[in-house]
Amino acid sequence: AAFTNSYLAEGVEVELGGTKTLENRNKALGDDEFEFALYKSDVDGIEGAHVETVSNVGGIFKFSKLSYADGAEGTYYYLIKEVDGGLGWFTYDTKEYLVKVVITDNDEGKLEAAVSYYIYDGEADPPAWVEAEVAAFTNSYLADGEWMPEVRKELTGRSLKPGEFSFELNGDGLNHALAATNDGAGRVVFKPIKYTEQDVGKTYYYTVEEIQGNLGGVTYDKHVLKIKVEVKDFENGELDLRVTYDGSTTFTNRYNASGAYAPVATKVAVDFTLEAGQFEFELVDPLGNVLRTAKNTALGGVQFAPLEFGLDDIGKTFVYTIREVEGTLEKIIYDDTEYTLTLTVSDQGDGTLLVQRKAGEAPAIFTNLLEIVGGEEDEIPDDGEKTPATGQQISVYTYLAAAMLVLAVVSAILALKPRKKDTTA
Structure with a gap:
């Protein structure tokens, strides 16, 4: 009797995957935020046919199990990449991992798999794939926002001129005070203050005050405006800047002239x-x-x-x-x-x-x-003659001469200016 035995080794399954780390975000990494692709490859890490794309679950991702049956002994290469999701508030990890899977028969009826991960080191001499513990991808969350401080200037008594009043803003995180002047409409706009994801959860305090100038006739506003800025995160790359003002945002100066x-x-x-x-x-x-x-x-x-x-x-x-x-x-x-x-x-x-x-x-x-009035007559002589005395004659002649002189002076003055009730230019 002839007996024929056959040998059939039990197959093996291999589960490839890796880790995902997200930095600079207060919110924990959520499921399905990032995707990873598995490709067939070769010893040189050349991308081949697409096998599968999966999403992260928390901080890990796993591809579907790869099955190897009896007779599949050999060496297999795969390439793992992160898919660029196109979200501008993330930096995507561009590293590529080469996975080497070696399938062997343990001669005890089972196939065994040995899995090794490699990362490409372009700075090595010569560049080469070097072994890594795991396919680890690290992303960063980027968020930014800016606040443009603005107050108003009002001037009573005359029109406001551009640039004639100056203001100063001081506060947390500033290397130096910010300066600004008014425009013709009364707007006072400072350079924007920028914030990043590192500022999320923080509160900043600022003050704005007018620089006391020396413009003639101007009384300056001396009040100090206090400002609080709380930095929150919209979680979409934009920061939620919540600004609270303690005091009037309008600085009013008074102009007076006399x-x-x-x-x-x-x-x-x-x-x-x-x-x-x-x-x-x-x-x-x-x-x-x-x-x-x-x-x-x-x-x-x-x-x-x-x-x-x-x-x-x-x-x-x-x-x-x-x-x-x-x-x-x-x-x-x-x-x-x-x-x-x-x-x-x-x-x-x-x-x-x-x-x-x-x-x-x-x-x-x-x-x-x-x-000028003529003098009185002297006493009349007894002979009845009315001939005036010599002294009287001299007095009359003197007055006549004086009168003529006065008339000449008056005529000269009147020639210079008209004598009338209302003299205008």
Whole structure:
């Protein structure tokens, strides 16, 4: 009898896989966040036919078991790669692992598998596949965000000019203070402050204050704005920056400007000596209200108390009249000329107002004359003759000459300025 025996070794299964590590993210690695592909390969690590793609489960990934049956003894090569998922907030691991699977028969009816992992070392001399303990892939989570601090500047009293007010921001994590100035619309925008995934869960504190300048007429805002920034994670590569303000984000400055104008006049005395305070003058408004009064000095100067102007007067025109008050001094001819004083008010932008008189207006010059009256007659002689005494004749002639001189002076003055009730430029 012939007996025929056959030998059939029991097959073996091999499970390939690796580990996944995610750095820089507070949230734990979730299932199915990353994928890994298995390819057939050769001893040189050349990518061949695709075998399978799987996802991670927590920090590991496993491919389906590879089955080897009796007769499959030999050496097999596979290549493991991470699939680039295209999510910008992750850095994908580009390492490739070569897996060597050696199937042998233990001559006891079973196949055995020996699995080795290799990683390519491109810096070796020569470059080569070197053995690794496991196919380990490490990814990093990247998240960023930026906060652009912004406050507002308001100025009352005049228009705001770009760049005329400066601000400073100080706080946690800054190597130096940030500086910014206002634009024409009042926006004050600082350079952005950047945050990364390393800042997640942290809180930063800042202050913003205005630099106290020296612009004329400006009162600066001295309050300090406190700001808190909490850094959270949207878990999609973007940071959730939660900003809280303690105080007003508007810095308000006040501009004020003032100016004054002191009206003046001149007193001229003809044929008599001028004394201080002899003559009085008035400054009146268009309604006839007396706003100021003044008296002359011994030298003929007349100065009124200044007229004060403020912000509300900018761009306006004011008209006044200067006139002499007719007094009661004997033998004095008073000047009834009225002079117009026209003033315009403009802002010089430095806290001062420019108050100017209208060009071409006649200066207020008041001329007073001494009235000349003939002397009394001497006593009449007994012979009844009415011939005046020699002294009387001399007195009359003297007065006549003086009168002619006065008339000449007055004519010269009147030729220089018209005598009328309202004299304007």
